[in-house]
Amino acid sequence: MNGKVYTYLSGYSSKLLEISADNDAVVSIRFPYSVPCMINRVLGIQGAEDGRMWVMTSTATTVGSGQIAIGKFNLSDQTMIQRRISVEPGVGSSGEAFAASGNNLSYADGVTVYCLPFD
Structure with a gap:
């Protein structure tokens, strides 16, 4: 990105x-502490089309527990908007995966594919 x-x-x-x-x-960029779902584990990141960063997180430190959220992180002012999701995506060979196109996210758990409009 950039x-x-x-x-x-x-x-x-x-x-x-x-x-x-x-x-x-290497520059470290911390996530904000005051977000609806605490960030104890990052599940994945992806650059967003608007210059921000998609970040999937969990409140738990281990797989299979905790609240899962997807957020859009603003790299310039370090703010984040989060949305909680109901299921932790399945783990592939490179970790949990999601895909974003515009403001729509897709992720899978087993054979179920979930689509989330992030508006």
Whole structure:
């Protein structure tokens, strides 16, 4: 996104890690503490078309428990809008997965595909 690469560090101090050609150090970007669903585990990230970052999170530190949420994280002011979802997506070879197109999200649990308009 914008010439930068992002990954995440999951856990009680979950954060994004930003790598760019302009900086020879990794920059840590913390998620806000005051969100409806606490972030104790990051399940996945994806760049959004509007320049923000989609972030799927869980309130639990282990798989299969806790509240799951999808959020849009603003990298410039570090604010996040979250929506709780009812099921934790199935785990694939690279972890939990979701896909976003515009403001619509899709994720799967077993053979069920869920679609969520994020408006």
